[in-house]
Each structure stands twice: as C-alpha cells, then as structure tokens.
Amino acid sequence: MLLSSVLQDLNYVKIKGDTNIEINAVAYDSREVIENSIFVAISGFSVDGHTFIQKAIEMGAIAIIVEKDLQIEGNITVLKVKNTRTALARISSNFYHRPTEKLNIVGITGTNGKTSISYFLKSIFEHAERSVGIIGTIGTMINNKVKKNKNTTPESLNLQKIFSEMIKAKTDHCIMEVSSHALNLDRVAYSHFNTAIFTNLSPDHLELHHDMEEYYQAKAKLFELAKKNNIINIDDDYGKRLAQKVQQYDTKLLTYGIENTADIYASEIKYSANGSTYMVHTPRGNIEVKVNLPGVIYVYNSLAAIACAYSNQLPLEVIKEGIQKLEGIKGRFEIVYQKNNYKIVIDFAHTEDALKNAILTLKQHAKGRIIVVFGVYADAGESGTDKRRAMGQVAAKYADFSIVTSDNPKDQDPDLIIQEIIQAIEEESGTDTYDAVVDRKEAIKYAIDISEKDDIILIAGKGHETTQIIGKTEIPFNEAKIVEEVLRNKNRLLEI
Numbered sequence: 001m002l003l004s005s006v007l008q009d010l011n012y013v014k015i016k017g018d019t020n021i022e023i024n025a026v027a028y029d030s031r032e033v034i035e036n037s038i039f040v041a042i043s044g045f046s047v048d049g050h051t052f053i054q055k056a057i058e059m060g061a062i063a064i065i066v067e068k069d070l071q072i073e074g075n076i077t078v079l080k081v082k083n084t085r086t087a088l089a090r091i092s093s094n095f096y097h098r099p100t101e102k103l104n105i106v107g108i109t110g111t112n113g114k115t116s117i118s119y120f121l122k123s124i125f126e127h128a129e130r131s132v133g134i135i136g137t138i139g140t141m142i143n144n145k146v147k148k149n150k151n152t153t154p155e156s157l158n159l160q161k162i163f164s165e166m167i168k169a170k171t172d173h174c175i176m177e178v179s180s181h182a183l184n185l186d187r188v189a190y191s192h193f194n195t196a197i198f199t200n201l202s203p204d205h206l207e208l209h210h211d212m213e214e215y216y217q218a219k220a221k222l223f224e225l226a227k228k229n230n231i232i233n234i235d236d237d238y239g240k241r242l243a244q245k246v247q248q249y250d251t252k253l254l255t256y257g258i259e260n261t262a263d264i265y266a267s268e269i270k271y272s273a274n275g276s277t278y279m280v281h282t283p284r285g286n287i288e289v290k291v292n293l294p295g296v297i298y299v300y301n302s303l304a305a306i307a308c309a310y311s312n313q314l315p316l317e318v319i320k321e322g323i324q325k326l327e328g329i330k331g332r333f334e335i336v337y338q339k340n341n342y343k344i345v346i347d348f349a350h351t352e353d354a355l356k357n358a359i360l361t362l363k364q365h366a367k368g369r370i371i372v373v374f375g376v377y378a379d380a381g382e383s384g385t386d387k388r389r390a391m392g393q394v395a396a397k398y399a400d401f402s403i404v405t406s407d408n409p410k411d412q413d414p415d416l417i418i419q420e421i422i423q424a425i426e427e428e429s430g431t432d433t434y435d436a437v438v439d440r441k442e443a444i445k446y447a448i449d450i451s452e453k454d455d456i457i458l459i460a461g462k463g464h465e466t467t468q469i470i471g472k473t474e475i476p477f478n479e480a481k482i483v484e485e486v487l488r489n490k491n492r493l494l495e496i
C-alpha cells in the first residue's frame with residue numbers, strides 16, 4: 001500500500017522524505033518491525049518508543065511517525081504528529097481499509113457486566129441466524145474460535161486487524177468490550193460503532209484514572225463515537241448522568257432499568273438459585289424472559305442485551321429465545337460442584353460492587369454459611385490500598401467467613417496485600433471471621449476442608465482465567481480443575 005494512502009485524513013507535518021513509497025506493514029513495537037514498515041513511536045508508561053527508532057530502522061522500517069523533535073539519519077521518511085497513539089489508530093484503520101465501516105459494531109463499557117452482555121447478545125443474534133464476533137476479556141472470538149488478547153480492548157493496530165479478519169470470516173456483528181483504558185489511550189479512535197452500551201460505574205482502575213470523575217469521563221467518550229443507538233442503564237447514578245448528556249446527541253437514546261422508568265424495563269421478577277424470570281417491557285410490547293444465571297445483575301445484563309437486540313429490530317420472540325438459550329458463561333457464577341445441598345461457585349467478581357452482588361445473590365437461597373475465597377489483584381499505591389480495604393469490608397459485611405488469599409499479586413508483595421485486606425476485615429467484623437492462606441490453591445483446599453453441609457463456597461476474582469501471575473511469572477491455574485482435584489483427593493465427592 002502507498003504510504004500516502006495510509007496517511008489519508010491524518011494531520012501531520014512532514015519532517016523529511018517521500019510519502020510516495022510502498023509500505024508492507026505498520027508496527028508500534030520495534031521488535032515486530034518487518035521490511036518496509038512504518039514504525040509509530042509511542043511514549044509509553046514504562047518506556048519511550050522513540051528510543052527504539054534506530055532499532056526499528058535496522059529491522060526494516062522506512063517511515064517513522066514521531067511526536068517529539070528528533071534527528072533521524074538515513075533515507076527515511078519522518079512525519080511528526082501531535083499524538084502518536086491517535087495517529088496509530090488513523091493509520092491502522094486506513095491500512096486495513098477502514099473495516100469498521102463494514103461491520104455492525106456494538107461497544108459495551110462500564111465497570112461490570114460487559115462480558116456477560118456480550119454473551120447474551122451473541123446468543124440472541126445467533127438465534128436470529130446472524131454471524132457474531134466478540135472482542136473482550138475472554139479474547140477474540142471469530143467463528144466460535146477463541147484467541148487470547150493481551151488487552152480486553154486491544155491496541156488500535158491489533159484491533160483493526162481483528163476487524164478485517166472478521167470481515168474476511170463474513171462476520172455481521174462485532175460485539176466488543178471497550179475499556180476505559182482503551183478510550184483514554186485512543187485504541188478505538190476512528191472505529192465506527194453503531195451502538196454503545198453503558199452498564200454501571202463503581203470504583204476500579206483508579207490507578208490510571210485517579211478519581212471517579214476521570215473514570216466516568218473516560219467511559220463517556222464511547223457515546224460520542226456511536227452512530228445510531230446509545231443504550232444506558234439509568235438505575236446507575238452515573239448512567240442517569242450520562243443519559244442526560246447523551247439525549248442531546250443525534251443518536252437514538254434507549255434507557256434500561258428496573259427501579260426507574262426506562263424505555264426497556266423489567267417487572268414481576270422471580271429469583272431462584274439457578275436463574276430468574278421476568279416480564280420485559282419494550283415500546284413494541286412485553287414478553288416473559290427466562291435467564292439461566294441467578295441474581296439481579298443478570299436481570300440487568302440481559303436487559304442491556306435485549307435493548308440492543310430491540311434497537312437492531314429483532315422480534316421479541318427471537319430475543320426471548322436467544323436469552324433463554326444461553327445456559328452459562330465461563331467463570332461467571334459458574335457452579336463447579338453441586339450435590340446434596342453443597343455448592344462451590346467460581347465467579348469473576350474482582351471489584352467491591354461485584355463481590356457484594358455475588359455474595360448477596362448466593363445468600364438469598366442459602367441454608368448454611370457463605371465462605372468466600374478471594375484476594376485482590378495487584379494495584380500499586382493508594383488506589384491499591386483503597387481497593388484492598390474496600391474488598392475486605394465487603395467480604396466482612398456480607399460473607400459468613402472469608403479466606404483471604406492471593407489473586408494476581410504480580411510485582412506486589414502478596415503478604416502485604418493480604419495484610420491490608422485483613423486489617424479491613426478485622427475492623428469490620430473482628431478476628432474470628434477470616435483466615436489467611438497465601439497460596440491460592442491451598443486456600444481453596446482449606447475452604448473445602450472447613451466447609452460443612454449446606455455451606456456455599458464462593459471462589460471470587462479469577463473467573464475464566466487459567467493462569468495466576470506471581471512476580472513476572474504466569475503459572476497455570478485452573479480453579480475448576482483444582483476444585484475437582486481437591487474433592488477427588490479428599491473423597492469429598494462421596495462424603496457429602
């Protein structure tokens with residue numbers, strides 16, 4: 001492709017060289033540069049991509065995009081832009097022939113519920129015989145094959161490549177989770193979203209956004225990108241605020257909720273241990289819906305999917321059947337063992353709001369104790385300490401017994417993380433309501449050891465993940481398999 005075509009609609013200043021040259025690839029990492037590439041130098045959080053320009057040239061880069069004033073030797077085209085991350089998004093979209101213009105893209109943002117909504121929507125669209133691709137925490141799914149991604153919302157170059165692969169695979173709808181990081185770092189700039197969905201906002205990722213206002217403003221950016229529909233949960237305070245802002249946009253606003261009068265709302269909700277049924281009200285009529293995941297959060301998540309399918313003109317009967325067809329989601333309230341009133345549940349709850357909801361959902365139908373096994377993933381500094389304290393308080397308030405362990409401690413000291421959590425538990429509920437076991441596998445074993453008939457064990461935080469990151473090492477860690485192994489070794493499967 002000609003460099004001048006790749007640069008279409010990009011604001012740049014030419015420092016030197018020719019733009020009438022043929023290029024083969026785009027890279028933002030010098031280690032991935034191949035012959036005749038453009039290298040985009042990004043000033044990162046840990047290192048400055050501008051320091052790898054020479055390396056990129058040695059690897060075959062013939063054009064360099066910079067945001068700093070630098071002297072670059074040799075027969076190289078050098079272009080300067082204001083922000084190289086934004087420029088990377090423009091260039092990547094051009095390089096892959098603007099794939100998002102040919103896809104029906106639904107972007108989902110908010111603290112919790114994004115993955116679950118993706119799966120509800122996928123089930124509905126597939127029931128309507130549409131082909132669906134997913135990009136999110138679980139990875140990229142094209143034709144039902146999953147490939148892991150480094151990020152929930154990949155960098156713009158990787159993202160545009162995925163979109164173009166979806167087009168090649170004849171995907172109609174791409175449902176993607178849009179993280180606040182992605183919105184702040186322009187990973188989704190120049191992507192055409194038809195629909196944007198807002199779930200809820202509670203404290204998370206404050207290491208990057210500093211405070212809730214900044215976090216909210218990052219999420220709100222998605223609603224400026226959507227071309228057709230904005231779908232917002234107005235039972236959430238931030239959602240309410242966002243809906244007020246968005247109603248002034250040219251796009252259609254569709255609200256959903258349970259407590260407030262929304263365009264799409266649920267009534268007559270009947271909760272059970274295995275799921276819920278409710279009446280969904282839409283401007284086109286009402287229909288009874290059955291959701292195979294328990295608790296109010298899955299009423300909300302299914303409502304968001306219903307609102308999106310509704311705004312895509314799907315019939316209510318198809319929507320109802322699509323929701324009902326989804327039997328479960330990996331690591332989302334996944335019952336990995338259930339026998340004789342004894343239950344073990346794995347859930348991806350890793351925020352205070354999610355942990356509270358998960359425990360309360362279990363409590364509604366529990367005869368015995370709720371024993372929660374959880375840790376807090378690494379977050380350095382003050383926001384990390386706040387999160388550990390908040391998670392500790394929630395466990396102390398709502399669970400009957402906590403086993404505090406490691407999540408993904410990464411470079412942080414796991415003992416220190418645990419200390420901060422248990423200090424909060426002690427302050428809230430005393431010293432006899434928890435134990436600490438640093439090794440997560442041992443913590444799961446311990447929970448099973450101390451549990452009795454009618455108890456429910458909730459293993460929270462890692463959900464679908466199959467590894468644990470300790471230091472710089474990622475070790476295999478599959479909780480469903482660990483539970484099975486522990487129960488088998490203890491003959492517990494027979495005892496209870």
Ligand SMILES: CC(=O)N[C@H]1[C@@H](OP(=O)(O)OP(=O)(O)OC[C@H]2O[C@@H](n3ccc(=O)[nH]c3=O)[C@H](O)[C@@H]2O)O[C@H](CO)[C@@H](O)[C@@H]1O[C@H](C)C(=O)N[C@@H](C)C(=O)N[C@H](CCC(=O)O)C(=O)O
Nearest residue numbers: 028029030042044045046047049052151152153155179181
């Ligand atoms: C904090 C953060 O968002 N970091 C992202 C950021 O990395 P960075 O700025 O630290 O990169 P860096 O290491 O400083 O490198 C700067 C530049 O030099 C380049 N480089 C580096 C070394 C080299 O030898 N040559 C070279 O060219 C790098 O490729 C990069 O372009 O840019 C990278 C490229 O896009 C991202 O992969 C990386 O995400 C890291 C892995 C990450 O952990 N991000 C998390 C916080 C994140 O984004 N999470 C969200 C939300 C998750 C959720 O739902 O909860 C997500 O969407 O995943």
Ligand SMILES: Nc1ncnc2c1ncn2[C@@H]1O[C@H](COP(=O)(O)OP(=O)(O)OP(=O)(O)O)[C@@H](O)[C@H]1O
Nearest residue numbers: 111112113114115116137297300332347348349354
């Ligand atoms: N609507 C909701 N409100 C509060 N908590 C929720 C909601 N939906 C899901 N959760 C909780 O959050 C956890 C993660 O859910 P899900 O993966 O759907 O969210 P997510 O937004 O994709 O999260 P992440 O971006 O961290 O992957 C679930 O295991 C559950 O405990």
